[in-house]
Amino acid sequence: MDVYEAVTRRRSIRRFKDTPVDYAILERCVNAARLAPTAINSQLCEYIIVDDEHMLSKVLDAVVMWAGVPRPEDGWSTERRPKAYIITLINTGLAAELGAGRENTNYDAALAVENTVMVAQEQGLGSCVLTGINRKKLRRALNIPDRYEIAILLALGFPDESPVVEVATGSVERWVDDKGALHVPKRRLEDVLHRNRFSE
Ligand SMILES: Cc1cc2nc3c(=O)[nH]c(=O)nc-3n(C[C@H](O)[C@H](O)[C@H](O)COP(=O)(O)O)c2cc1C
Structure with missing residues (x-):
């Protein structure tokens, strides 16, 4: 699939097959994110891959908005839930150290996530960018220090919807x-x- 076809065919996927995602694929996605353009080459983003069953449900608990409506309490069947997440963080401590302003950090994160999305798609995965999330809950669940801003949660898995x-x-x-x-x-x-x- 060429890039144009991949980009135009991509849709946000919120229902997934009950198939685990190989960690190596997720790592490949983060590697692509790492190499995205960043303002003044500051590389302030860091990433958490979540693929452990117990942690997956903790992350899901922090998802608030689902396709424009609040995620129903009972969610959807366990089988169709995301099978992995990649959380993109912004290292605000490093930003201060580098004297980098914060005006570009959201752009950096978005570009990094788009790289992730496209590589995931190349590997047959579907994904959904999520910012309608309870960041406090997510921070607690994943033990994320305060000096990191939680930018974007990306839900991943093999698509079970079109x-x-x-x-x-x-x-x-x-x-x-x-x-x-x-x-x-x-x-x-x-x-x-x-x-x-x-x-x-
Ligand atoms: C910055 C951003 C935040 C988003 N947040 C959410 C979200 O919280 N929940 C959700 O279900 N989808 C979210 N989405 C996905 C959008 O709903 C989706 O991109 C849009 O409906 C268009 O559909 P498409 O991605 O299939 O083109 C987000 C997308 C972006 C770019």
Whole structure:
């Protein structure tokens, strides 16, 4: 799969097969994250891979928002839950040491996570970026020191759903059809692209 195809085909996946994910694949994802562009090459991001059964449910407990709605208390069947997570952290202590401002750290984290997402996809995994999370809970569960900011939680596993991308006609509200498939409306290219100067 070439990059364009991979990028355009990717959809956020929130339901996963009951198949464990090889740690080596997760490590490969983090290696790709590590090599992402960073402002002034500061490399402030660090990562936690979670793939232990007990820890997986602790992390899930910290997930608040799920496809735009609060995650139901009972969640979904255990089998379809994420099989791994990668948590991207920002080392604010190192930022202070380097005299690096904080204005770029979210960009750094986002670019690192996108690398992770694409490598995961190459390996057949689906993923979902999650920021609707209870950071306090996650910090406690994973013993993350205060000098680290929790940027993004990425849920991973082999996909057990096929969300449908469609052209947004007015609303970008996602919806679920009677077969349970999530539909994701996207704004058209001509609605988001300007050439040479901004045109209304
Ligand atoms: C910064 C960011 C935060 C997100 N947070 C959540 C979240 O908390 N819960 C969730 O279910 N999806 C979350 N998502 C995934 C989006 O809902 C998803 O990207 C969007 O619906 C478009 O679908 P697509 O990724 O399949 O194109 C997040 C995505 C981004 C980029």
